[in-house]
Amino acid sequence: MGRTPEGARATARGFLTSSGAAAGPPAPGTAAQAPGPDVSTYAGAHDVPDGVAVARVTLQTVADRVGVSRMTVSNAFSRPDQLSEALRAKILAAAADLGYVGPDPAARALARRSAGAVGVVLTDSLGEAFLDPVAAAFFGSLAESLAPTGLAVSLIPAENVGGHVPARDLAVDGAVVYACAGETEAVEWLRKRRLPLVFVDQDPLPGSAGVLLDDRAGGRIAVEHLLALGHRDVAVLTMNSDRTTPGWADAPRRGGSNHVARERTAGALDALEAAGLQGRVYEVVDNHDHLIAPGVAELVADPHRPTAVVCFSDLMAAHLVRAAQAAGLTVPDDLSVVGFDDSVHAHTVRPALTTVRQDFAAKGRLAARALTEAIARSRAAADTGPEDAEPTIEHIPVELVLRDSTSTAPRDARG
Amino acid sequence: MGRTPEGARATARGFLTSSGAAAGPPAPGTAAQAPGPDVSTYAGAHDVPDGVAVARVTLQTVADRVGVSRMTVSNAFSRPDQLSEALRAKILAAAADLGYVGPDPAARALARRSAGAVGVVLTDSLGEAFLDPVAAAFFGSLAESLAPTGLAVSLIPAENVGGHVPARDLAVDGAVVYACAGETEAVEWLRKRRLPLVFVDQDPLPGSAGVLLDDRAGGRIAVEHLLALGHRDVAVLTMNSDRTTPGWADAPRRGGSNHVARERTAGALDALEAAGLQGRVYEVVDNHDHLIAPGVAELVADPHRPTAVVCFSDLMAAHLVRAAQAAGLTVPDDLSVVGFDDSVHAHTVRPALTTVRQDFAAKGRLAARALTEAIARSRAAADTGPEDAEPTIEHIPVELVLRDSTSTAPRDARG
DNA sequence: CCCCTGGTCTTGACCGGTCCAGTACGTCGT
DNA sequence: ACGACGTACTGGACCGGTCAAGACCAGGGG
Numbered sequence: 001m002g003r004t005p006e007g008a009r010a011t012a013r014g015f016l017t018s019s020g021a022a023a024g025p026p027a028p029g030t031a032a033q034a035p036g037p038d039v040s041t042y043a044g045a046h047d048v049p050d051g052v053a054v055a056r057v058t059l060q061t062v063a064d065r066v067g068v069s070r071m072t073v074s075n076a077f078s079r080p081d082q083l084s085e086a087l088r089a090k091i092l093a094a095a096a097d098l099g100y101v102g103p104d105p106a107a108r109a110l111a112r113r114s115a116g117a118v119g120v121v122l123t124d125s126l127g128e129a130f131l132d133p134v135a136a137a138f139f140g141s142l143a144e145s146l147a148p149t150g151l152a153v154s155l156i157p158a159e160n161v162g163g164h165v166p167a168r169d170l171a172v173d174g175a176v177v178y179a180c181a182g183e184t185e186a187v188e189w190l191r192k193r194r195l196p197l198v199f200v201d202q203d204p205l206p207g208s209a210g211v212l213l214d215d216r217a218g219g220r221i222a223v224e225h226l227l228a229l230g231h232r233d234v235a236v237l238t239m240n241s242d243r244t245t246p247g248w249a250d251a252p253r254r255g256g257s258n259h260v261a262r263e264r265t266a267g268a269l270d271a272l273e274a275a276g277l278q279g280r281v282y283e284v285v286d287n288h289d290h291l292i293a294p295g296v297a298e299l300v301a302d303p304h305r306p307t308a309v310v311c312f313s314d315l316m317a318a319h320l321v322r323a324a325q326a327a328g329l330t331v332p333d334d335l336s337v338v339g340f341d342d343s344v345h346a347h348t349v350r351p352a353l354t355t356v357r358q359d360f361a362a363k364g365r366l367a368a369r370a371l372t373e374a375i376a377r378s379r380a381a382a383d384t385g386p387e388d389a390e391p392t393i394e395h396i397p398v399e400l401v402l403r404d405s406t407s408t409a410p411r412d413a414r415g
Numbered sequence: 416m417g418r419t420p421e422g423a424r425a426t427a428r429g430f431l432t433s434s435g436a437a438a439g440p441p442a443p444g445t446a447a448q449a450p451g452p453d454v455s456t457y458a459g460a461h462d463v464p465d466g467v468a469v470a471r472v473t474l475q476t477v478a479d480r481v482g483v484s485r486m487t488v489s490n491a492f493s494r495p496d497q498l499s500e501a502l503r504a505k506i507l508a509a510a511a512d513l514g515y516v517g518p519d520p521a522a523r524a525l526a527r528r529s530a531g532a533v534g535v536v537l538t539d540s541l542g543e544a545f546l547d548p549v550a551a552a553f554f555g556s557l558a559e560s561l562a563p564t565g566l567a568v569s570l571i572p573a574e575n576v577g578g579h580v581p582a583r584d585l586a587v588d589g590a591v592v593y594a595c596a597g598e599t600e601a602v603e604w605l606r607k608r609r610l611p612l613v614f615v616d617q618d619p620l621p622g623s624a625g626v627l628l629d630d631r632a633g634g635r636i637a638v639e640h641l642l643a644l645g646h647r648d649v650a651v652l653t654m655n656s657d658r659t660t661p662g663w664a665d666a667p668r669r670g671g672s673n674h675v676a677r678e679r680t681a682g683a684l685d686a687l688e689a690a691g692l693q694g695r696v697y698e699v700v701d702n703h704d705h706l707i708a709p710g711v712a713e714l715v716a717d718p719h720r721p722t723a724v725v726c727f728s729d730l731m732a733a734h735l736v737r738a739a740q741a742a743g744l745t746v747p748d749d750l751s752v753v754g755f756d757d758s759v760h761a762h763t764v765r766p767a768l769t770t771v772r773q774d775f776a777a778k779g780r781l782a783a784r785a786l787t788e789a790i791a792r793s794r795a796a797a798d799t800g801p802e803d804a805e806p807t808i809e810h811i812p813v814e815l816v817l818r819d820s821t822s823t824a825p826r827d828a829r830g
Numbered sequence: 831c832c833c834c835t836g837g838t839c840t841t842g843a844c845c846g847g848t849c850c851a852g853t854a855c856g857t858c859g860t
Numbered sequence: 861a862c863g864a865c866g867t868a869c870t871g872g873a874c875c876g877g878t879c880a881a882g883a884c885c886a887g888g889g890g
Contacts, residue, residue, distance in 0.1 A: 058846055069870050074848065083868065101607045105586035106530060107846035109521040110875050116585055117532075117569055126562060127776070130555030133548070133759075140545030147541060147572045150579030154532055154569040157562045164565030170531055171520035171586065192516045318763065325765075344548075348733065348763050350740075361542070473876055484840050489878065498838065522876035525845050 057100045065094045077102055109171055118146065118371060119156040119175035119195075121167070121186045126157055132287065133343040134313070134360070135178065138200070141364025142176060149372055158184045165189060174375045176200055176367050181241065181257040196374035200367050202259050209370040210393040211363060215260050218356040218398040219267025219310065222338040225354070225400055226308045227275050230409040231336060235306035236268045237299065237316050240283040246295030252281035261312055264340060268310045280306065284316070292316050296323040300335075307336065307409045314339035318349040321405060332407035342401055351404030358398055366394045472515045480509045492517055524586055533561065533786060534571040534590035534610075536582070536601045541572055547702065548758040549728070549775070550593065553615070556779025557591060564787055573599045580604060589790045591615055591782050596656065596672040611789035615782050617674050624785040625808040626778060630675050633771040633813040634682025634725065637753040640769070640815055641723045642690050645824040646751060650721035651683045652714065652731050655698040661710030667696035676727055679755060683725045695721065699731070707731050711738040715750075722751065722824045729754035733764040736820060747822035757816055766819035773813055781809045 055061070063070045068091070075082040076091040109115045120139065122129040130136050143153040151173065156166050158180055167186035174196035177187050187205075190197060197208040204210030219236075226234050240249065240256035249255075252269060255262035265281055272279040284295035292315065299305070300323045311317035317339030321331050329335050331351055339346050339355035346353040370392065470476070478485045483506070490497040491506040498506075510516075524530045535554065537544040545551050558568040566588065571581050573595055582601035589611035592602055602620075605612060612623040619625030634651075641649050655664070655671035667684060670677035680696055687694040699710035707730065714720070715738045726732035732754030736746050744750055746766055754761050754770035761768040785807065 056846090060846080070846090071848080071871080072869060075869085078848080087868085101604070102583050103848090104525075104846050105584050106521065106524040106528075107875090108584070108848075109586055110519075110525050110877085111846080111848040113521070113848095113875070115521060116581070119567075125559060127555045127559035127779075130545075130551040131548075131759075133546075133551075136545040136548075136551040140542050143570045143572075144540060144542035147581075148577035148579070150577065150581065150584075152534075152569045152571060152581045152585050154567045155558045156567060157558075162563035162565065164563070166531070166562075166565065166567045168517050169520050169523070169565075170567050171524055189516070322765070344546075344759065345763065348760065350737070350765065364542075471876090475876080485876090486841080486878080487839055490839085493878080502838085518878090519876050522845090523878075525847085526876080526878040528845070528878095 057098050059100075059103070062091065062095045062098055062100050065098060066091050074103065106171075115171040115173050116150060117152040117154050117172050118375075119154050119167070119170060119172040119190070121156045121158050121175060121177045121180055121184065121190070123158065123179045123181070125159075126155060128288065132315075133345070134341050137343070137360040138178065138363050138367075141361050142367050143364075145365045145368035146372075149368070151372070156186055156190075158186050160185060168193070174198070174371050174378075176371060177202065179258070179260060181259075194378075196371065196378045198367055198370045198374060200363065204391070204393060207391060209374055209391040211366045211370055211396070212393060213260070213358050213363070213396050214398050215263035216267035216270070218340060218358070219264040219269075220271040221398070221400045222310045222340070222356050223268045223271035223279075225402075226310070226336060226338065226406065227271070227277075229308075229336065229406060231306075231308040232277060232409070233306040234268075234272060234277070234279060234308045234310065235299075236265050236279055236281045236310050236312075237296070237320060238265045238281060238283055238312040239285065239287050239316075241286050243283060243285060246284040246291070246298065247282070249281040249283045252279065256283075264312055282309075287313055287315060289315070289319070292319045293323075296320045297327075300324050300327045300329065305335070308338070308406070309335065310338045310340075312340055314341045314343045314345035314353055314355055317353050317355065317405070318345040321349050321351070321353070332405050334410065336406040336409070338406060346401075346403070349405075354403045354406040355401050356398050357401045359396060362396050366396065370394065472513050474515075474518065477506065477510045477513055477515050480513060481506050489518065521586075530586035530588050531565060532567040532569050532587050533790075534569050534582070534585060534587040534605070536571045536573050536590060536592045536595055536599065536605070538573065538594045538596070540574075541570060543703065547730075548760070549756050552758070552775040553593065553778055553782075556776050557782050558779075560780045560783035561786075564783070566787070571601055571605075573601050575600060583608070589613070589786050589793075591786055592617065594673070594675060596674075609793075611786065611793045613782055613785045613789060615778065619806070619808060622806060624789055624806040626781045626785055626811070627808060628675070628773050628778070628811045629813050630678035631682035631685070633755060633773070634679040634684075635686040636813070636815045637725045637755070637771050638683045638686035638694075640817075641725065641751060641753065641821065642686070642692075644723075644751065644821060646721075646723040647692060647824070648721040649683075649687060649692070649694060649723045649725065650714075651680050651694055651696045651725050651727075652711070652735060653680045653696060653698055653727040654700065654702050654731075656701050658698060658700055661699040661706070661713065662697070664696040664698045667694065671698075679727055697724075702728055702730060704730075704734070707734045708738070711735045712742075715739050715742045715744065720750070723753070723821070724750065725753045725755075727755055729756045729758045729760035729768055729770055732768050732770065732820070733760040736764050736766070736768070747820050749825065751821040751824070753821060761816075761818070764820075769818045769821040770816050771813050772816045774811060777811055781811065785809065 059070045059073045063073045066073070068087070072083055072087070073091055076088045080088060105116070120142065122135060146153055154170060154172060156170060156175065167189035172195065175190050177197060177199045179201040180187060191205065197205065199205065199208055199210045201213060223234060238261050239258060240261065241258060242256040253266060255265055269279045282295065282299050285291045296316070296319045299320070309320060311320060317337050320337050324331050324335050331337055337353065339353040342355045342357035346355045374391065474485045474488045478488045481488070483502070487498055487502070488506055491503045495503055520531070535557065537550060561568055569585060569587060571585060571590065582604035587610065590605050592612060592614045594616040595602060606620065612620065614620065614623055614625045616628060638649060653676050654673060655676065656673060657671040668681060670680055684694045697710065697714050700706045711731070711734045714735070724735060726735060732752050735752050739746050739750050746752055752768065754768040757770045757772035761770045789806070
């Protein structure tokens with residue numbers, strides 16, 4: 001007892017004394033405690049008089065009030081099976097009376113070594129990322145799939161602003177990296193922290209799990225559909241953020257830093273080559289309205305305009321359709337257009353787009369599962385030492401949806 | 416010194432001894448330290464041999480390695496002005512060598528009493544929320560506006576699933592509540608936690624800040640535009656989640672639980688009444704594709720179809736336009752349509768929508784500012800006692816954008 | 831020569847929980 | 861009557877930082 005006065009943890013400035021109701025000077029204005037085990041009429045912290053610094057209510061405060069140990073109060077909230085129902089009810093009542101909501105999340109995160117949240121790194125600037133319905137849909141689906149596990153989703157900016165580095169300083173148990181071209185600064189930090197990572201729509205780093213669409217097959221089936229309709233002059237409309245102006249690609253298969261764009265284009269070119277044809281590739285700078293518009297206008301005006309175009313996204317396809325219509329062409333009679341994703345744009349344009357559908361819900365679900373598994377694995381490894389289960393790479397199948405933006409090639413253009 | 420052996424915090428199982436490089440048995444395989452201040456060739460923790468439980472690297476580990484106190488290492492990372500540049504470099508080098516990335520976010524959150532993140536509660540299920548471009552745009556804009564302050568954004572589900580309650584258990588410094596109809600369970604918890612709250616597109620709770628669009632004015636200017644074009648039979652197309660089937664509203668001004676829908680409708684009715692006209696209100700159940708489609712089909716087929724419709728959202732307007740076209744009508748000649756929001760749908764449909772524009776970027780920016788201010792205020796209040804600065808309610812102006820979906824009323828319908 | 835000031839680093843006390851290894855008490859089997 | 865066992869609760873040691881105040885040492889003015 002030479003160490004510390006009674007109750008090693010008693011709050012220093014709280015107006016409640018450290019042990020039981022008997023000891024210590026009575027709190028100002030407090031009448032004698034009402035007899036009986038029930039909650040006294042003494043008003044709790046939730047209506048403290050103005051100007052009085054509100055004492056911080058912690059487990060200890062509640063424990064002192066009820067006359068049990070801190071640990072028992074903790075159990076009342078976090079492990080109800082560890083104490084009698086009667087005592088638990090009493091503790092909960094006291095807590096409610098004191099305005100104690102529950103264990104402090106930050107303290108719990110530290111003690112439990114788990115934050116209850118995962119990070120998500122998105123492609124672009126945050127503002128633009130959610131303009132893309134594909135990214136937004138994935139994000140929503142991920143969050144929804146994660147909800148039942150109790151993990152919340154936190155947005156981590158890919159690039160830092162204002163000297164803050166959330167990727168380094170945010171408490172998360174793992175992270176999803178979505179379609180980040182190459183190695184972002186944020187990803188670098190996450191890797192250094194050795195957080196469980198899942199890469200989506202992007203090649204995973206060695207040792208990490210991945211969830212990828214079968215983009216190559218998507219490009220292929222889009223072209224095969226057009227070939228079956230008799231088209232021989234098929235172009236690909238895609239993006240390449242390495243360039244600064246739209247135009248025909250010199251090295252079609254090289255593509256830019258975007259994995260998805262490269263794969264989709266490659267799939268389309270594969271199918272064309274398999275048919276003994278050579279595909280042309282028209283690249284715009286990025287998948288944003290203002291960057292697509294000038295490109296498609298030029299593409300439509302091209303004297304050697306193809307009879308059919310496979311697009312990197314429904315957004316591009318929708319722009320292309322409207323540009324064609326504005327130029328007096330009819331879709332699909334004069335120009336067949338295939339989209340990609342089956343996002344809002346696909347059924348919003350007229351004619352509705354024939355497109356390669358991807359299953360957003362599945363993507364979010366698989367990413368959620370891969371991440372929770374990676375987190376579980378990493379926790380297990382902390383105990384039993386590293387076991388090397390090969391991280392998985394999931395592939396999501398795609399499917400061609402036939403609508404109204406494709407038809408047989410014009411008579412005079414057929415081989 | 417009778418208390419604890421040297422270095423009260425020396426990690427128990429770390430293979431590095433507690434104080435300085437001189438004392439204790441040399442780590443296995445460690446040659447004599449190379450002379451000079453530079454980093455020795457001894458491999459740090461980042462390539463620990465397989466099977467060896469990796470010792471947890473903390474501030475203390477780094478401090479021991481360099482021979483300084485834990486606090487000095489902390490300062491090296493968090494407050495560079497508190498120590499000499501030379502020592503800082505040495506510490507940073509040692510940290511890098513040991514694989515120490517930076518202060519543990521959870522521990523820091525506890526000690527600093529700040530999580531570095533804020534929560535966002537969205538209307539619907541998470542999966543559906545991001546299908547709505549308006550919600551998605553706001554979310555992105557909020558996250559982007561918050562980024563420079565170093566605050567990350569975490570999604571908090573409005574309703575709990577699987578027994579987890581993120582709204583209670585997630586470490587956040589404050590939260591934004593976006594267009595939640597009425598009092599959600601999540602909001603209830605946030606309120607109990609006394610977190611700084613900002614309400615967007617929804618009436619703020621007393622004591623909290625709010626960011627609201629001038630929805631009523633929006634409804635008004637939409638109608639005024641149509642009146643100016645000679646329309647006398649104007650209907651409102653809106654949502655009311657209290658009902659289960661679409662149809663004409665009995666009590667138009669009552670509306671449902673959605674604040675935005677009520678206001679927009681009220682504004683439109685105000686303008687009609689001011690012109691001595693009576694407005695009709697057609698309600699669908701919610702602002703989702705599958706709930707809108709049957710409603711607009713019925714509306715278009717109505718024998719007493721109005722000559723112009725003011726819609727709750729661009730999404731509804733786009734559906735209405737397409738339904739009208741499918742029924743053989745021409746927009747705007749047979750039916751004028753005004754949208755709301757100026758979201759993707761507005762410039763995606765043909766004809767492009769005349770619509771009431773709202774400034775998404777401003778909404779995110781104002782919400783971010785209101786929240787950071789509320790957080791700052793709450794921190795100040797913890798020190799100096801509560802001061803009662805009236806929380807602000809910001810109103811964002813709207814603006815009518817004229818496009819191609821409205822025109823003068825048909826000759827035979829004009830009063 | 832002394833005191834004051836300022837830059838560096840250290841010390842001890844927190845932040846508010848959870849984990850784990852007890853201890854105190856029934857209760858049951860024999 | 862006695863040891864084994866289960867239940868209910870407690871105590872101390874963490875989790876990994878930050879904060880506020882103090883110690884030490886240098887240079888500079890009076």
